[in-house]
Amino acid sequence: MDLPPPVSIQHPYLLFLGDAADQLAAKTADGVARWRPDWCIGQLRMDGCNADLGLPDMTLEQAAEAGARTLVIGVANRGGKIAPSWQEVMVRALELGMDIASGLHNKLTDLPAVASFAKLEGRNLYDVRHPSREFDVGTGEKRPGKRLLCVGTDCSVGKMFTSLALEREMKARGMKADFRATGQTGILIAGSGVSVDAVVADFISGATEWLSPANDPDHWDLVEGQGSLFHASFAGVSMGLLHGAQPDVMVLCHEPGRPHMRGLPGQPLPDIAECIALNERCAHLTNPAAKVIAIACNTARMAPDEAERTMAGLAQRYGMPCVDPMRTGVGAIVDLLD
Amino acid sequence: MDLPPPVSIQHPYLLFLGDAADQLAAKTADGVARWRPDWCIGQLRMDGCNADLGLPDMTLEQAAEAGARTLVIGVANRGGKIAPSWQEVMVRALELGMDIASGLHNKLTDLPAVASFAKLEGRNLYDVRHPSREFDVGTGEKRPGKRLLCVGTDCSVGKMFTSLALEREMKARGMKADFRATGQTGILIAGSGVSVDAVVADFISGATEWLSPANDPDHWDLVEGQGSLFHASFAGVSMGLLHGAQPDVMVLCHEPGRPHMRGLPGQPLPDIAECIALNERCAHLTNPAAKVIAIACNTARMAPDEAERTMAGLAQRYGMPCVDPMRTGVGAIVDLLD
Numbered sequence: 001m002d003l004p005p006p007v008s009i010q011h012p013y014l015l016f017l018g019d020a021a022d023q024l025a026a027k028t029a030d031g032v033a034r035w036r037p038d039w040c041i042g043q044l045r046m047d048g049c050n051a052d053l054g055l056p057d058m059t060l061e062q063a064a065e066a067g068a069r070t071l072v073i074g075v076a077n078r079g080g081k082i083a084p085s086w087q088e089v090m091v092r093a094l095e096l097g098m099d100i101a102s103g104l105h106n107k108l109t110d111l112p113a114v115a116s117f118a119k120l121e122g123r124n125l126y127d128v129r130h131p132s133r134e135f136d137v138g139t140g141e142k143r144p145g146k147r148l149l150c151v152g153t154d155c156s157v158g159k160m161f162t163s164l165a166l167e168r169e170m171k172a173r174g175m176k177a178d179f180r181a182t183g184q185t186g187i188l189i190a191g192s193g194v195s196v197d198a199v200v201a202d203f204i205s206g207a208t209e210w211l212s213p214a215n216d217p218d219h220w221d222l223v224e225g226q227g228s229l230f231h232a233s234f235a236g237v238s239m240g241l242l243h244g245a246q247p248d249v250m251v252l253c254h255e256p257g258r259p260h261m262r263g264l265p266g267q268p269l270p271d272i273a274e275c276i277a278l279n280e281r282c283a284h285l286t287n288p289a290a291k292v293i294a295i296a297c298n299t300a301r302m303a304p305d306e307a308e309r310t311m312a313g314l315a316q317r318y319g320m321p322c323v324d325p326m327r328t329g330v331g332a333i334v335d336l337l338d
Numbered sequence: 339m340d341l342p343p344p345v346s347i348q349h350p351y352l353l354f355l356g357d358a359a360d361q362l363a364a365k366t367a368d369g370v371a372r373w374r375p376d377w378c379i380g381q382l383r384m385d386g387c388n389a390d391l392g393l394p395d396m397t398l399e400q401a402a403e404a405g406a407r408t409l410v411i412g413v414a415n416r417g418g419k420i421a422p423s424w425q426e427v428m429v430r431a432l433e434l435g436m437d438i439a440s441g442l443h444n445k446l447t448d449l450p451a452v453a454s455f456a457k458l459e460g461r462n463l464y465d466v467r468h469p470s471r472e473f474d475v476g477t478g479e480k481r482p483g484k485r486l487l488c489v490g491t492d493c494s495v496g497k498m499f500t501s502l503a504l505e506r507e508m509k510a511r512g513m514k515a516d517f518r519a520t521g522q523t524g525i526l527i528a529g530s531g532v533s534v535d536a537v538v539a540d541f542i543s544g545a546t547e548w549l550s551p552a553n554d555p556d557h558w559d560l561v562e563g564q565g566s567l568f569h570a571s572f573a574g575v576s577m578g579l580l581h582g583a584q585p586d587v588m589v590l591c592h593e594p595g596r597p598h599m600r601g602l603p604g605q606p607l608p609d610i611a612e613c614i615a616l617n618e619r620c621a622h623l624t625n626p627a628a629k630v631i632a633i634a635c636n637t638a639r640m641a642p643d644e645a646e647r648t649m650a651g652l653a654q655r656y657g658m659p660c661v662d663p664m665r666t667g668v669g670a671i672v673d674l675l676d
Contacts, residue, residue, distance in 0.1 A: 137572070138571045139571070197540040198538055199539055201578070205571055232478025233477070234540060236578025237574060239567075240577075278620075282573075
């Protein structure tokens with residue numbers, strides 16, 4: 001079976017870094033370059049840019065000549081406005097035949113010059129934070145194919161990174177696997193997907209069902225999770241995503257040592273056993289066999305020996321593999337999948 | 339403390355029934371007339387209308403003369419289009435100085451004649467299914483005041499009806515209480531509120547926090563729930579609403595005997611004990627004291643003795659009052675509140 005989502009962003013990409021103040025401002029582009037190096041033919045940096053992805057610096061003209069199909073805006077804009085100098089770059093890219101894909105909050109389609117020029121030239125604008133289509137409500141009906149969902153104790157604990165590491169490892173082993181993106185950086189990396197937190201509330205599970213359609217019985221969708229059932233701001237998104245993904249297995253992503261839930265001072269992280277239990281209990285609504293099979297830790301802030309001790313402790317305590325995708329890879333998780 | 343939501347629909351209302359094929363097509367208007375009889379000065383029926391709310395029939399001119407402030411479109415339109423004859427009525431209502439509030443899927447603001455005329459005359463158009471403002475993300479921070487949330491085993495089991503019956507009983511006892519509407523009919527009944535299932539997914543809990551702000555320590559918000567944590571299409575909405583409402587107490591609404599979850603053939607209703615347990619567990623994230631204290635049954639399809647046996651059985655089994663707001667009233671629930 002071959003059912004790609006109907007719209008996908010064409011590569012090769014030229015990554016636009018603008019006048020990024022530092023590497024962090026370009027972290028979306030950084031993610032794209034890390035996970036899709038073959039798709040990225042160069043970077044475009046303007047005066048004052050302090051970020052560098054290690055890709056060849058190119059002008060728009062050079063990139064067009066080299067075959068770039070899409071200009072990817074993978075950088076945070078300062079102050080919430082898209083500078084005129086950026087818009088000039090965008091218009092020129094359209095003139096040269098490129099589409100534009102943007103992870104900005106501001107929509108490209110709200111920029112009159114860019115929008116009208118794209119229409120005139122028949123080019124596509126992808127505002128990946130903003131769903132561009134309507135979805136049906138979820139049905140909860142079981143679909144063929146296997147699904148792994150990364151869930152979390154909190155936001156920003158490595159769900160996208162873990163999903164992508166799993167995809168890479170599984171493909172390297174010759175398994176059928178596709179990363180399914182639910183957030184803006186993931187969508188630029190996958191070339192398609194849906195920002196689940198930006199759909200209308202009634203359609204959270206339906207959008208996720210659309211994202212991960214019926215597939216071959218031995219095919220794995222690796223669905224990027226969002227938020228946490230224990231995050232007071234975003235748990236509704238996590239819940240609908242869990243039901244729509246109807247995972248066979250889940251990987252619990254966690255960053256040890258956080259003082260509180262992201263953005264919510266004073267609200268402690270959930271107990272890991274409780275987090276596993278609640279995710280399994282809620283997942284059973286659409287897949288009674290759903291099970292958390294591993295823990296993926298982000299131990300970037302720990303010394304190597306501390307990280308190792310922490311992971312060994314978690315593995316023993318919860319009776320499942322515990323990895324750090326960055327330090328150890330995710331082979332121990334893929335060993336459990338068939 | 340007195341913190342009304344910033345926008346509220348002005349009454350008296352003139353209820354527009356259009357050419358409703360039957361009473362069911364006018365069920366939104368029917369709900370408004372039932373719960374806010376003092377606000378409704380008349381009904382406007384067109385040729386072919388088979389619904390009747392028992393209110394005086396009025397022309398627009400008569401209603402304007404009698405002081406009507408808002409024309410309420412509480413009827414389903416046929417075929418998803420708003421007929422030109424309806425639009426003529428709307429424009430005339432605006433001319434006569436009324437606002438318009440609509441529970442239709444189609445937006446009034448998408449009707450050029452209506453929208454431009456409203457702007458010209460400085461009148462308000464309320465599309466109550468469509469949130470008209472932006473919300474912050476939820477914080478989960480505890481707010482003063484008490485909150486009761488109606489949760490459900492399924493959709494359309496009587497959450498709005500139960501909330502409104504509680505408000506009426508509590509006000510009759512001199513308690514401070516306000517119904518907080520989360521769906522279109524409720525908003526027309528309350529004169530304000532937010533269609534929580536229509537907000538962007540990231541803001542479900544934030545919109546609910548906005549809906550039920552800090553209040554007097556002895557004031558009760560009666561928050562209308564939506565969906566069910568066990569409904570595969572809408573559980574994300576229910577989850578965010580539960581966190582945003584941070585209820586002190588919950589009433590579980592249930593219709594015994596349903597063959598399957600609404601709209602989802604083959605998916606059975608949850609066990610009541612499991613439904614109570616999961617709602618309490620999830621609610622504890624933002625209010626560790628949250629507790630289901632009663633069951634409200636919709637026994638409309640049962641004979642009186644069967645209904646009585648069913649309610650007595652549930653009350654005994656779960657150790658809490660079980661009422662049918664329509665048959666028994668909700669006094670037994672209010673007895674538990676202070």
